[in-house]
Amino acid sequence: MQTSKVSVIVPCYNQAQYLDESLASIYHQTHTNWECLIVNDGSLDHTEEIAQKWEAKDPRFIYIPKENSGVSNARNLGIEKASGEFILTLDADDKYEASFMEKALKILLERPEIGIVSSWGMFFTNDKMLQVFRSNAKSIADFLFHNGVNMGSSLYRKECWAKAGKYDGDVRNGYEDWEFYLRVCALGWKVHIIEEVLFFYRQHQVSRRKEMNKIDNENKKYIYLRNKDIYFNHYEELIDRFLWVADLEKTEINKFRNTIDYKLGSAILKPLRAVKWFCIKLFKK
Incomplete structure (x- = not known):
């Protein structure tokens, strides 16, 4: 070796x-x-x-x-x-x-x-x-x-x-x-x-990683758009992720609604909704 x-x-x-x-x-x-x-x-x-x-x-x-x-x-x-x-x-x-x-x-x-x-x-x-x-x-x-x-x-x-x-x-x-x-x-x-x-x-x-987290959505959008062919070619994984997000979103909404942990629930749901939004936009094209 x-x-x-x-x-x-x-x-x-x-x-x-x-x-x-x-x-x-x-x-x-x-x-x-x-x-x-x-x-x-x-x-x-x-x-x-x-x-x-x-x-x-x-x-x-x-x-x-x-x-x-x-x-x-x-x-x-x-x-x-x-x-x-x-x-x-x-x-x-x-x-x-x-x-x-x-x-x-x-x-x-x-x-x-x-x-x-x-x-x-x-x-x-x-x-x-x-x-x-x-x-x-x-x-x-x-x-x-x-x-x-x-x-x-x-x-x-x-x-x-x-x-x-x-x-x-x-x-x-x-x-x-x-x-x-x-x-x-x-x-x-x-x-x-x-x-x-x-x-x-x-x-x-103050790290580069933390700075990137501040513009997380812009960075992800850049990657999605630059690699459209990859995402279209892997639509089955996208569908699986979309369905998983939908189920998890429903569970988390019920768990955190009307509780003192609602803000925490919102923080969890935000990235999940971003995935769901991307899937919807992708399949509408």
Whole structure:
């Protein structure tokens, strides 16, 4: 298995203070046949200094500077220059447990139907671990209305990236990871989630993820419209989801109406109604 090369892509934009910890998590991986392409997306801090330090320490680290154009374009550039047949994505402020690469690669080598491997993860801050987040995504049905992997970090075949058409570089796409996984699964590949905490997602007071949540509907609308053919081709999953939402909506309305928990009920119903609205609009066309 050590003969299989993994190319790790680390896009960086003004996160030099976390980059050492992120790159150290790659340096200590139990699978040793890797290269790590550090793509500096026009940072204004000392990202270049940190990246070049690691490049001097170990020739498997490769520094690539570029003008700022967003995380998707930075990833695409790194993958274009990658020499491995497997791609591991990692943001500059996150990190992997040392055995992730080895465990995920074993699955890809043994199961040709699997295109993407991820794991359970842990939110953390500089000084403490917060909470575990889990996923059980397996196929496209888990990506029609949300990111079934819950994050953008995973190991996948470079072939998936090439055939799915790379990451969408449009800055309007705030959920580029979800949309990429959607297109990969639409080509027939499956997803495998390792049921262990092997990934660590740094929680900031103000994070890109939180900012994206503020414009959630706009991001989802962009993905739906960009991938109309996928949604039409998977109408059976849409119908199943539509019927499930209708039943759940009815249950939740009865549960929360005229109770002190009505506001909570409304919060639960809002995303469900969004799915229902999308299904109705889609099938009217």
